[in-house]
Amino acid sequence: MTTESNADAPAELLDRARRDYKELTARGLKLDLTRGKPAPEQLDLSEGLLSLPGDRHHAPDGTDVRNYGGLRGLPELREIFSDVLQVPADRLLAAGNSSLELMHDCLVHAFLSVLPGAETRWADQERIAFLCPVPGYDRHFALTERFGIEMIPVPMDDSGPDMDVVERLVAEDPAVKGIWCVPKYSNPNGVVYGDETIARLARMTTAAPDFRIFWDNAYAAHHLTDEPVEIADLSAACAESGNPDRPFVFGSTSKITFAGAGVGFFGSSTANVDWLTANSSKRSIGPDKVNQLRHLLFLRDAEGLRIHMERQRSLLQPKFDTVQRILEAELGGTGLAEWTTPTGGYFVTLEVGEGCAKEVVRRAAEAGIVLTPAGATHPYGDDPRDATIRIAPSFPSLEELEKAMLGLTTCVRLVGYEKRHG
Ligand code: PLP
Structure with missing residues (x-):
């Protein structure tokens, strides 16, 4: 997790977040960060499966x-x-x-x-x-x-x-x-x-x-x-x-x-x-x-599996790096959020301020960025702190992911500063 704080952020941070959000909504985006699905390029890595087992019928x-x-x-x-x-x-x-x-x-x-x-x-x-x-x-x-x-x-x-x-x-x-x-x-x-x-x-x-x-x-x-x-x-x-x-x-x-x-x-x-x-x-x-x-x-064999997963990684790692880069650049030092830096798997968890997750997800949806519903990470859909947002970077292209992350961080700034200064 990254934790930094800037408790005395001036009101102009809120103004800037509002301006950025207005611009964001005007862009008419249609992006999806909801499910941890492999991207088409990842599926292409296994294209060879489609012509197998050929004329072989026996194990x-x-x-x-x-x-x-x-x-x-x-x-x-x-x-x-x-x-x-x-x-x-x-x-x-x-x-x-x-x-x-x-x-x-x-x-x-x-x-x-x-x-x-x-x-x-x-x-x-x-x-x-x-x-x-x-x-x-x-x-x-x-x-x-x-x-x-x-x-x-x-x-x-x-x-x-x-x-x-x-x-x-x-x-x-x-x-x-x-x-x-x-x-x-x-x-x-x-x-x-x-x-x-x-x-x-x-x-x-x-x-x-x-x-x-x-x-x-x-x-x-x-x-x-x-x-x-x-x-x-x-x-x-x-x-x-x-x-x-x-x-x-x-x-x-x-x-x-x-x-x-x-x-x-x-x-x-x-x-x-x-x-x-x-x-x-x-x-x-x-x-x-x-x-x-x-x-x-x-x-x-097991070695074939290992090599195949290296290929998967070469497609996934740049996306996870992009998520980290944008979170750090846009939210680092603001005290508005913390996030995980996973060494594997398919997800990044973003922890926003208490009582902010649903509002961030709602604002993002209004700007055309669909996120996993806030609360989904908890039984009965109830995150008592209303703070956890799940980011799934695998499916969108790098370009879409970058846009979606910039949009998401804008929403985190907007909701966070509104709560702090509103
Ligand atoms: N288990 C976990 C933890 C998952 O994240 C997922 C898919 O996102 C699944 C299981 C689904 O697995 P399967 O496709 O094998 O049903």
Whole structure:
């Protein structure tokens, strides 16, 4: 975070912000910083997928990928993602095109069938609650809300959720069945979970026997610097602490290859993988193995994945640099905002003054710049400080991004100075 202050900004700063905003609205912009989608150039990097698997029909183990079956997915593809997701390939499933749907299915199955280690289904319990580190991913919160799961916000610091709070809540309340975690380059604040946080998550005592960590490692391979971050191995730590069934690990190639036609992964203990596979077998006779073979032939191996992600980075890094440059130039030293400088992932979090986020988003929309709704980073869309704004720089072109960021910072100045001097 960058923090600087200029508490005595003169009223002419407000005048200038008003003039700049007037000019901004006159420009008739139409820009979108809402969703963390890959840009077309990023999708082009995986164009080769479209002509694969060619006339090849068989996976290396002889499976005819055109046919039914193979519920666990192609072993060789699971092998490629085993290291990066920190789950041995024999306990990693390659599934459909989305990890979010795997998270959805895990919740549904936990309601309908007894989880390993549990005595009753979630549907038979009066109350189910999840811990939600904030700021977090709006679609996680939408899922838990949809199933009537109570969401309990937990503050985050630079190394993950506040573990004193987490340990207390899971120990005292048997209705707390899970926690949402994006452990690497978190959505939206780019936080990387520290070793001690991961160790505490693995060994903490939970009142619920079927407590699960929904470990959404969506950005496991999505580095933005020369120093790829490694996190501690949660699955191994849980096993060592006698809690092998605690983690549900998720990942996907949505932001590696095609966001709409990638491959989702689920990894866990043997008991959990068998539980999910047994439940999924009622829902599907097998995943799209043609797409899995296509991915296997395209990425080849872990080194192929690494090289591909370097190409992704070469397109993304300039955009993240642009965001930092403009935030620093326009807001540095004003005391109006703080922001994250992520070393990977897809987002930058901008913290504006308390009570300002909704107004900044509204003013930006009026000027033709669409931002993720303020509050989306918190359960029930309620950011109690009304201060967090999520910036997603990946999709717009560099030129559009620059315009959008200049517009956004104008709105931050306008709303901030209006509050200070209005
Ligand atoms: N998890 C996180 C943290 C994300 O940010 C996203 C997409 O933005 C997803 C999951 C979606 O993943 P998928 O496309 O595999 O469903």
